[in-house]
Amino acid sequence: MNIVYKTRTQLVVETLREKILSGELKAGESLRQAALATDLNVSRIPVREALLQLEGEGLVIFEPHKGATVTMLNAKHADELFELRSMLEGHLLAASLPLLTREKLTEAGDILAELDRALGKENAANTWSELNSRYHNCLYSAAKLPQTQDLVNILNKNADRYIRMHLLWAGGISKAGPEHNQLLSYCKTGDIDKAVAVLKHHILSSKDEIVAFLEQREAAGS
Numbered sequence: 001m002n003i004v005y006k007t008r009t010q011l012v013v014e015t016l017r018e019k020i021l022s023g024e025l026k027a028g029e030s031l032r033q034a035a036l037a038t039d040l041n042v043s044r045i046p047v048r049e050a051l052l053q054l055e056g057e058g059l060v061i062f063e064p065h066k067g068a069t070v071t072m073l074n075a076k077h078a079d080e081l082f083e084l085r086s087m088l089e090g091h092l093l094a095a096s097l098p099l100l101t102r103e104k105l106t107e108a109g110d111i112l113a114e115l116d117r118a119l120g121k122e123n124a125a126n127t128w129s130e131l132n133s134r135y136h137n138c139l140y141s142a143a144k145l146p147q148t149q150d151l152v153n154i155l156n157k158n159a160d161r162y163i164r165m166h167l168l169w170a171g172g173i174s175k176a177g178p179e180h181n182q183l184l185s186y187c188k189t190g191d192i193d194k195a196v197a198v199l200k201h202h203i204l205s206s207k208d209e210i211v212a213f214l215e216q217r218e219a220a221g222s
Contacts, residue, residue, distance in 0.1 A: 082207030
C-alpha cells in the first residue's frame, strides 16, 4: 500500500512539474488542491505531498490566505541560481575529470549528437533541456561527491524553467552547441582548468542573457 501511495505522489509531482516547466501552468497561477485532485483522478493527499516537493524545488510557493501558486520568474532569483550552479558544477567537473572513463566520454558525445538532432523538432525545448541535464551530469558522474551532486540536481530543477525560457525566447540553443563541443574537447584531453573555465563561461553567459531578458520584462511590466 505504501509503495502505491508513493508512486501516485511521484506521478503527480512529475505531471505538475511538466505543466509548470512547459508553461501550461503559468507563473502566479493558483494551484487549488481540490481541482488538481479531480483533474488527476487522485485524492488530495498525494496532491498536497506533490506541492510540498515542488515547493522544495522552487517551482511552487505557499502563501498565507492564497495557498499554493506557481513561482514567478525573477531576475534576482535567476542570477543567484546560476552563480551557485557555476561554483558547484565547476567543482564537480574538476573532481570528476581525472576519474572519467573513456566510456563516459563516449556517452557524453552520444548525448551531444542527440542534442543536435533534437533541434527544430516538436517540443524541442523540453527534449533539449532534458538532454542538456544528462550531458552535464554524465561529465560530473565520476566526482564521488554525492552531496554536491544532490545540491546541483536541486539547483538544476530550480533553473529548468529559466533554461527552457532561454531556449525558447533568448536564442540559447544556438550558442550552447559550440560551447558543449568545446567543453567535451577539453574533457577528452584532460585539461581540467580549461574545461572548468569553459563550463563556468557557459553557465554564466546564459545567466547574463536570462537576467537581462527578465529585467527587460520586469521593467516593461512596472
